Amino acid sequence: MRRIQGCTIEPLDRQTSLAVLDWVAGGTAPAGCDHGFSWLLAHCRDGVTWGRRENSRWRLSSEPFPDLCPAVSRDNLLEMRLFGEKGEIMLWRSDEEFQGRRLVDEPHQPVDSPTRPDDETRILMGDRLVEKLKDRFSRVGTASGIQHAVPLECTEKDFTGGRWPLRLRVRHYFEQDPQTGAVRVAASRLVHVFKEVR
DSSP: OEEETTEEEEEEOHHHHHHHHHHHTTOOOOTTOOSOOOEEEEEETTEEEEEEEETTEEEETTTTOTTTSOOOOTTTEEEEEEEOSSEEEEEEEETTEEEEEEEEEOSOOOTTOTTSOEEEEEEOSOSEEEEEEETTEEEEEOTTOOEEEESSOOOGGGGTTTOOOEEEEEEEEEEEOTTTOOEEEEEEEEEEEEEOOO
């Protein structure tokens, strides 16, 4: 286990990584892996799949939009993140095996430290609603035809005037070199996906 200011990072072995993948596919949460995650983002060989947690089950965009979003499986997954306010589990393919890590926020942070965690908000692709809501997922896209199905309830009004209202919050954790004082990003994780309201 590794500690940096703001979080602890623990590697996950192959068996635990596969158990997390099985949880996403409909199984039960592996012991110690349920840290209140709300969202899922999976990059597969054949596309991107978003997910939302409902009670103990994961709902994936591949269910309402199978023509756009691939089913997440051991065969096609490249990288996956389960995330929420308290932490993240990230899995990735290394050769043909899976590895992972669990990052959990520490509850109390010093406010005046140069290495305190810092959040960044990124704009997600999409300036139009392509297909109306299905199972609380929205298919959004751009004029160039790029599309994805986000785990949010979007309406045409959200995109009025060519707005790009979808956001992803990312949290960065820092380390400081004891000799030079230089501060660098030591780890980053996803926190929240949301719509920016005017």
